[in-house]
Amino acid sequence: MSRSRVTVVDIARAAGVSKSTVSLVLQASPLVNEATRAKVNAVIRELGYVYNRGAANLRQSASSRIIGIIVNDLTNSFFAELAVGMDMVMQSAGYVQFLSNSAESVDRQREVVASMREHGISGLIISPARGTEAADLKPLAASGIPVVSVVRNVVGAKVSSLVSDNYAGAKAAVAHLVSLGHSRIAFLGGIANTTVFAERVQGWRDALVEAGFEAPDMLVIGSTASRAGGVAAIERALSLPAPPTAALCFNDAAAFGVCDGLRAAGREPGRDFAVVGFDDVIEAETAVPALTTVSVDPQGMGRRAAQLLLKQINTGKVEPEAIVGSVRLVVRQSCGAGEKAGRMSA
Incomplete structure (x- = not known):
């Protein structure tokens, strides 16, 4: 290989790393571990590559x-x-x-x-x-x-x-479900190792406690924050000895999946089970039933x-x-606001 034509791509290929990793080594970034840095530097010396910092700065300026x-x-x-x-x-x-x-x-x-x-x-x-x-x-x-x-x-x-304001949004959603006559309200979807999940669960929990109801951990059912995750979460919720009658979902994607799972179980969202999402994506308004959700715009x-x-x-x-x-609760059909609360609480 001609030394005058050695590129970052050549180094990456020879060292078995990505081009971006080579760039980090050239920039003396602390993000690269020492073993990888040593391997890349060894290849740089072997191939005779010279880093043109002036040209790099010119590229950045451009x-x-x-x-x-x-x-x-x-x-x-x-x-x-x-x-x-x-x-x-x-x-x-x-x-x-x-x-x-x-x-x-x-x-x-x-x-x-x-x-x-x-x-x-x-x-x-x-x-x-x-x-x-x-x-x-x-x-x-x-x-x-x-x-x-x-x-x-x-x-x-x-x-x-x-x-x-994840906490306030979750509290408002659960308070609304309580006003419709629900006392056993689940939190469905989402993965636990994020601040967003923790804040929304805390809002769910505090709203139930303030209303005088229990907030057992078994009603917090995590899953991927996706439609498929929502389906899996509602399946687990419905299999509980005392299943919930309503749910606040981590996001709208999970809420759409919860609605799919309810229908698969022979239950109609908004009539037999109340569903609330979080986000208010464009599809929320046109979904059937239209999704009640916490809007973050x-x-x-x-x-x-x-x-x-x-x-x-x-x-x-x-x-x-x-x-x-700030966030706001957008009430539509999926929570059953237009239904008699007793139909879902029975």
């Missing part, structure tokens, strides 16, 4: 109108709507978006962040994958790249955050996150701000 956006799951319409909201603001401000889907993988997220940094992003909006730690975001802040964490907060990361959230990032870019100040967005 790409200064690029914004990085990382979301958890683009198959979930909530995140698609969130990205649309960001695009509305960024496009009008003359920025190009570099959009990626982490699929809830921290490793994948690190690779994407490294690649985005290599392309000279001006800022990053990220909905952190489960398991993201402050150390994953601190290098960005330390390098002066503005970061906005949206949907989920990462404790100790010292970056700006925009989240929903995903597109609006995306716009606010983009505006917050642009503020930091334009002022040149990376000063963390923590914003908690």
